[in-house]
Amino acid sequence: MKKAFLITGLACIGGLGFVQAQNHKVVADQIVGIVGDKIVLQSDVTNSILDAKRRGQQLPDNAECILMQQILAQKAMVLQAEKDSIVVSDEDIDAKLENQIREFIAQYGSKEALEQIAGRTVYQIKDDFRQSFKEKELARKMRDKIVESIKITPVEVKAFYDKIPKDQLPFYETEVEVGEIVKYPKANRDLEKYAMEELNDYKKQVEAGQKKFETLASLYTDDPGSKNTGGMYNINRNEKQWDPAFLNAAFRLKDGQISPVFKSKFGYHIIQMVSRNGDDAVVRHILKIPQITDDELNDAVKLLDSIRTQLVGGKIGFGEAVSRYTDDENAKFTAGMHLGQDNSTFLTIDQLDKDVVLELKNLKAGEYSKPIVTTDQTGKKIVRLIFLKTRTEPHRANLKDDYNKMADKAIEEKKDEAMEKWFNSKLPTFYIMLDDEFKNCPELKPWYQNATADK
Structure with missing residues (x-):
């Protein structure tokens, strides 16, 4: 069972495999495993491998076996977490989903590009991921509960260090x-006042029809991130990375309207609302940072x-x-x-x-x-x-300079042993079904031994 419970190495089940799948012929999905009332689909394994490759992870030859082992372990811990009434908050899951979406957007360049590639809106992508994120968090909390009492002593750290061959100590x-x-x-008050006056002048020029907002933004904004796009950003009211003052000013505007000059932690701004759809909006802004x-x-x-x-x-x-x-x-x-x-x-x-x-x-x-x-x-x-x-x-690692690192490794090994013991005691209590496809995986031998069909 060793390492089945190290779910930190497992990409979110489902991952962004659905995006890569757009460009591949996909065979009909099938159930390849069941733990209690939790099912494992072939796509869970396939998409996890695709997602790991997307992240640049090096995969061993037996990647399918290891990932199947980790997915089954996650399902088992979710089952136990539900029995033990462990809960995760919607706010926590929402925050993790936001981070994942930001990562995807950074990878594909924009929210529009992500939605086009995925064939789904951001909200639909979040819905796709919500259950798998919840399960991953429940499994993490269950693992934390199982190992929460595990401690390590200096004697154990030294014993852990001494059993490592000297030529295999980390460098x-x-x-x-x-x-x-x-x-x-x-900045002194005069320069702040000058920046505000500049922005008010730009606002008047656009409202009078003398200049386009995007032209002024391209010429005069102090924001390098939007200078080449005419000051444009796609924003969402619930995304935490935006300055609160910026969001508040933006979502008070109607389409085409320009905000008064306001201050954020970055400097002074004006915003033009291009279009809005609920909590999503496309805006343009001009930032002026008063000179120091x-x-x-x-x-x-x-x-x-x-x-x-x-x-x-x-x-x-x-x-x-x-x-x-x-x-x-x-x-x-x-x-x-x-x-x-x-x-x-x-x-x-x-x-x-x-x-x-x-x-x-x-x-x-x-x-x-x-x-x-x-x-x-x-x-x-x-x-x-x-x-x-x-x-x-x-x-080379030594106890004098690297005690804390050795202690971290030692306690992780001790936690792994505790988790292995926990799994050995719990597997016989779960309903388990496995497809013969993974019969030759040594990592899954304990699961097959406890599979319902074998009892």
Whole structure:
């Protein structure tokens, strides 16, 4: 049963296989497995493989066997979760669906392209995925419940480390823990007023029929993401990635109407409503970011320089300084530290932006950079103070430098063993049916042994 329960490696059942299937002849679907009242279709396996390939995952020769094993394990845990009255909220599923749709849109270029390729609207795609997302989340919560009491001791970590042959210990590249304090210099009031006046002038020109909104957007917007499309965006009222002020201003408009000038966290805007259909809308906007003068930049540099003096002198800790002074709202939840995809603070150099990498060359562990002036992803000027907490050199894993990593691996192995024990006790209690197609899969031997037809 080992690894049947490691559902993190399993793409959402169904995946985006339905999109690729548009370009292939599809045989009639069939039931290839049943666990309790949960069925597994051949398309579940096929589409999961297609989705894994789309994500660039390398698949072993026995991919169908492994995926079938994982799908069956997920069904079993969903069954138990339902018996144990474990629930997932609609809000949680909605948030995960939104993230998935954003990923699809990024892959295919636009919402329209996704809908055209899939042959479905975004809402229909969400409906297609909702049940599989719910099952995946129920299975995750069930696994968490089964292993919630699993702990690891230093003795167990050492035993886990000692049993790994020395030449098979993982090799780690240089890793760093990096934090930063960010200041967004505030433009003076005169330049903010000038940006607002520019936008009001553009609004008047369009309303008077002198210019087209998209022409002005292409010429004058400070938003690089929409400059080449005449300021156009497809938005949805419920999508969380949009600035709330932007959404509020947009959905007050009727078709063709232009908003008053308003402020968001990015700068000042005007929006034109192109068309609206319920919570979906097509809009154009012009963004003006008030210019930051040398005076504002110097003020921010001086502030961060004074903070650096306090940090170096030990008068304030880095976490406290972040809490007090950073303008990066997200950093306040991470104590200013950069996080990787797995929420680890240990990052390789290629996971950092070039400005940070350049500063790290001059820093030793525990040191702070001088304030540096750079730009963020939107092009706004910012001032940053970089903190290098730790740096490791390339090396084979050892307990001194990599205890936490070894502990993570050790506890995962212990959780796997607990899950294997759980499955061994639960499989005989489930109604199980498997198609003979997977009879030669060694991974599925326990499932066939407990299949109803074999009892």
